Amino acid sequence: MDIYDVLLRDFPFLLKGLGVAIVLLAALLLIGFVLGIAICLVQLYGPRTRLVQWPLTLYERVFRGVPIIIMLFIFFYGMSGIFDISAFGAAILAMGLRSAAYQSQIFRSAFQSVPTGQMMAARAMGMSKVKAIRHILFPQAARHAIGPWTNEFSSEIKETSLAYVIGVVELTRQAHYIITSTQGNVLTVFAVVALLYFILNRTGNSLLYSLERKLAVPGFEK
Amino acid sequence: MKGIKASLLPAALMGTMVIGSGMASSASAQDPYTVGVEASFPPWAYVEGGEFKGIAIDAMEAIAEERGIEIEFQDMPFPSLIPALAAEKIDILATGLTVTEERSENIDFTIPWWETNDVVLVPEDSELNVFTAVCCGARVGVQGGSSQQAWMEENVVNSSDIDVELAKYDNYVTAVDDMAIGRISSVIVDDTSAQEYINAGKPVKMAGKIFIRAPLALAVSKDDPQEILGDLNQGILAIYESGEWGDIVNGYIPGVTIPAIPGHMPNFVDTYQKPVAGLPDLGNE
Numbered sequence: 001m002d003i004y005d006v007l008l009r010d011f012p013f014l015l016k017g018l019g020v021a022i023v024l025l026a027a028l029l030l031i032g033f034v035l036g037i038a039i040c041l042v043q044l045y046g047p048r049t050r051l052v053q054w055p056l057t058l059y060e061r062v063f064r065g066v067p068i069i070i071m072l073f074i075f076f077y078g079m080s081g082i083f084d085i086s087a088f089g090a091a092i093l094a095m096g097l098r099s100a101a102y103q104s105q106i107f108r109s110a111f112q113s114v115p116t117g118q119m120m121a122a123r124a125m126g127m128s129k130v131k132a133i134r135h136i137l138f139p140q141a142a143r144h145a146i147g148p149w150t151n152e153f154s155s156e157i158k159e160t161s162l163a164y165v166i167g168v169v170e171l172t173r174q175a176h177y178i179i180t181s182t183q184g185n186v187l188t189v190f191a192v193v194a195l196l197y198f199i200l201n202r203t204g205n206s207l208l209y210s211l212e213r214k215l216a217v218p219g220f221e222k
Numbered sequence: 223m224k225g226i227k228a229s230l231l232p233a234a235l236m237g238t239m240v241i242g243s244g245m246a247s248s249a250s251a252q253d254p255y256t257v258g259v260e261a262s263f264p265p266w267a268y269v270e271g272g273e274f275k276g277i278a279i280d281a282m283e284a285i286a287e288e289r290g291i292e293i294e295f296q297d298m299p300f301p302s303l304i305p306a307l308a309a310e311k312i313d314i315l316a317t318g319l320t321v322t323e324e325r326s327e328n329i330d331f332t333i334p335w336w337e338t339n340d341v342v343l344v345p346e347d348s349e350l351n352v353f354t355a356v357c358c359g360a361r362v363g364v365q366g367g368s369s370q371q372a373w374m375e376e377n378v379v380n381s382s383d384i385d386v387e388l389a390k391y392d393n394y395v396t397a398v399d400d401m402a403i404g405r406i407s408s409v410i411v412d413d414t415s416a417q418e419y420i421n422a423g424k425p426v427k428m429a430g431k432i433f434i435r436a437p438l439a440l441a442v443s444k445d446d447p448q449e450i451l452g453d454l455n456q457g458i459l460a461i462y463e464s465g466e467w468g469d470i471v472n473g474y475i476p477g478v479t480i481p482a483i484p485g486h487m488p489n490f491v492d493t494y495q496k497p498v499a500g501l502p503d504l505g506n507e
Contacts, residue, residue, distance in 0.1 A: 013272045077309045087296075087311075167258075167298040167306070177269035180262035 003185040007192060010178050017174035018196055020088075021160045024170065027092045028156060032099025039104035044111055045129060063101035069162055071098060076166040091163040095156065102152055110145035111137060146212040150205050157201050171196060254292035255450065257282055258312035261297040265418065265474040266318035269297070278316040280470045281335070282440075285457030291450070304329060307441060313448050315441040318414075320369070323490040330446055330493045332454045333501065334437030335467070337481035338412040340370050342429045343419070345401060352430025355408040357384050363397035363409040366390035370410045373434055398424055412436075417478050435486045451493065452500025459483060459501065 001009075039056055046052055063071070076090040085093070114137050122132035164173035175193045179186055259267040259278060267276035274295050286293045296312055306312045308328050320338070321331050344350045356362055356378070364371040371390060378384055389406050391397040397409045398419055408429065411419075419426055440458070442451050461467045462483040471480055487494040489506050496505030 009271060016272075073305075077305055077311070080309045080311060165299055165302055167296055167302065169297060173297070176262045180264055181268045181270040181275075 003182060003188050006178060006182055006185075007189065010174075013174050013177070014171060014193065014196065017169065017171035018200065020168065020170040021157070022200070024088070024091060024095070024160045024163060024168070025157055028096040028099050028160075029153065031092070031096030032103045032152075032156075035097070035100035036103025037107055039100065040107035040111060041133065043104065043108060045133065060101045060104055063098045064105075068095065068098060068159055069165060071095075072162065072166050087163075087167040090166060091160075091168050095159060095163070099152065099156055103149070106145055106148045106152060107141065109148070110141040113144050114140045143212070143215050143217075146208055146215070150208045153204055153208065154201050157197060157204070161197075254294045255313040255448065256296050256311075257293045257314045257316050258296050258298055258303050258306055259315075260300040260303060260317045261295075263300065263317055265414075267316070277471055277474050278318065280473075281458075281461065281467060282314070282316045284461045284466050284470065285454060288460050289453045289457045291453060304441075307443050310443050310447065313442065313450065314454065318438055319441060321437045321439050321488060321491060323488075325441070326491045326493075328444060329441040330444055330451060331491055332440040332442070332451060333458055333484045333494075333498060333504065334439045334487060335458050335462070335483055336414075336438035337485045338414055338434075338436045338438065340373065340410050340432040340434055341413045341416045342432070343398065343401070343409040343411055343416055343426045344407070344429045346425040346427050348407075348427075348429075350407060350429055355429045356386055356410075359385050359387075360408060361387045361389050361406040363389045363391055363401060363406040365394050365397065365411075366392065369434075369436065370412070373432070374410060394419075398426060401426070414475065414478070417475050421476060437486055437488065446499065455498060455500040 007014075039060065042052065043056055071094040072091060075094040076085065076087060079085050079090065118136055118140075119132055122136045123129070127135070160170055161172040163170055164176075171193055175189050178189050259274065259276075261267050261269045261274060261276075263276075265276055266278045267274065269275070274297075279295065282293060282295075293314070298306055298312075300317070303312070303315055303317065304325065307315045315329070318336070319325075321334060325331075342352055342355050344355050348355075354360075362374065364374060371388065374386075374388055378386060379388060389397070389400075391400070394409065394411050394415060397406070397411075400406055401409050402425060409426075410432070413428075413431065416426075416428060420428075440454055442448065442454070458467075461470075467483070468480050471478060484501075484504055487504075487506060493499065494506050496502075496507055498504040
């Protein structure tokens with residue numbers, strides 16, 4: 001059986017691996033999005049006391065400053081004394097919390113790109129802080145955030161391939177299976193895998209860019 | 223994994239998170255034992271067409287059937303397996319695992335089910351024999367960092383007058399290819415791999431064997447928290463005595479000599495002290 005027959009036979013397993021990667025990606029981006037926005041809003045508009053701000057800054061620095069592979073090991077092995085976490089759960093948590101740190105900074109810069117006078121004007125017109133953020137700042141910040149967010153999306157897709165170190169059988173691991181059971185063919189197999197990652201990346205980015213175009217205000221900001 | 227270790231607080235925290243189900247690895251008394259394997263390590267364990275295969279996989283299934291226990295396989299890269307076993311993320315480690323003193327301090331070994339020895343490989347058309355292949359100015363290939371390199375340095379290069387030079391390679395495939403070109407005269411490699419090269423049609427033959435008797439075994443977490451060491455030991459002996467073990471091994475490595483079980487049990491392993499779990503007649507005094 002030559003390598004192309006093997007690839008054809010095992011292609012469903014590569015797709016299954018890709019599916020695992022996509023679920024992991026979606027879950028970690030969702031955690032990152034929800035937590036990231038929350039952190040950014042508290043950092044910008046929350047109470048200014050150190051009690052609130054310092055822990056957030058510490059969290060953001062730590063999760064941006066430690067390699068993801070170390071985080072995966074810490075969450076999988078380190079947490080096992082407290083909570084019996086599965087490999088997939090550990091990967092989602094470690095990568096999601098890290099993505100939250102990155103996304104909080106993406107949103108922070110997006111919100112800060114909206115002129116500060118707008119918040120003042122909204123408040124002067126009698127809007128509450130929450131209302132001003134919801135109706136005035138957020139729609140503008142969201143448009144600014146999409147560009148940098150495509151970066152985060154792309155880098156997280158690629159980092160899902162690291163989850164195999166704690167036993168998550170995703171696309172890269174499925175590729176290892178083919179390589180070792182056929183005793184070679186590294187180049188061919190990884191070329192196919194690279195193509196799959198590339199297609200996923202391009203598709204996601206195209207959708208995000210079309211969203212960016214859709215949300216763009218003609219004649220404004222461009 | 224067995225045994226619910228989660229305290230209520232983090233469990234409740236996790237429960238409130240969006241992910242909810244699927245986060246916790248299942249934990250209840252009837253659960254199958256989790257067997258950790260490195261599934262990119264043929265012929266011991268690998269995946270072909272989406273299914274686990276290999277000596278360790280088939281033998282583990284045979285042992286489970288023999289002892290009436292339930293198992294499920296969990297694949298992990300080799301460097302993660304021993305930490306996972308130490309952290310009780312997996313219950314049993316089944317791969318081509320060599321018994322060493324350092325490892326025996328962190329995990330507990332079953333009785334050895336395999337024994338590797340080193341062989342001297344020479345080109346198929348070579349006139350060299352076991353004496354001439356490794357003396358008199360010969361360049362001998364080994365994998366850098368391997369147990370073969372350590373053995374050669376300790377027992378030949380640094381402690382005798384035999385004139386040999388070690389050539390260190392990244393992996394044995396390169397070493398064997400280099401020998402075919404003629405840059406080195408022989409390669410020292412473990413016998414299981416050597417048999418694989420010969421079966422794969424590489425132009426090499428065995429000139430002789432060095433009996434280092436390195437045992438391979440299954441392993442469980444330190445102090446056997448699941449109390450399965452006895453079952454595994456009895457299972458290994460049972461499938462060996464019924465001939466099933468021999469059939470499994472020969473199915474993957476045709477023509478290999480199967481070491482007797484129980485084989486050489488090094489003194490430094492505490493689970494090899496008499497009485498051995500499940501097999502009270504065995505063990506070192």
